[in-house]
Amino acid sequence: MGNDYKERMGGLANRLKSEQPKMPIQEVKPVSKEEAKIATAQLNVWISKDLVKRMKSYGIENELSLKDITTQAIEAYLKEAVSTN
Numbered sequence: 424m425g426n427d428y429k430e431r432m433g434g435l436a437n438r439l440k441s442e443q444p445k446m447p448i449q450e451v452k453p454v455s456k457e458e459a460k461i462a463t464a465q466l467n468v469w470i471s472k473d474l475v476k477r478m479k480s481y482g483i484e485n486e487l488s489l490k491d492i493t494t495q496a497i498e499a500y501l502k503e504a505v506s507t508n
Contacts, residue, residue, distance in 0.1 A: 478492050478493075
């Protein structure tokens with residue numbers, strides 16, 4: 424078994440010496456530009472547990488985060504408030 428191992432390793436060494444290394448071909452991809460991020464600020468509010476549960480259920484059904492739901496609700500409220508003034 425020792426001779427078989429030495430033969431395999433010797434064959435490997437000879438093969439590595441005789442074969443040209445295969446160079447990987449690099450693919451050039453253009454760098455994508457990141458979209459400008461809107462500056463954000465933190466908002467902490469206390470709301471009823473029932474409202475939080477309803478928001479979470481709505482978010483799951485519509486694949487929205489609580490942040491998205493809150494932002495959309497505030498924007499809709501302000502749009503309505505500004506148009507009535």
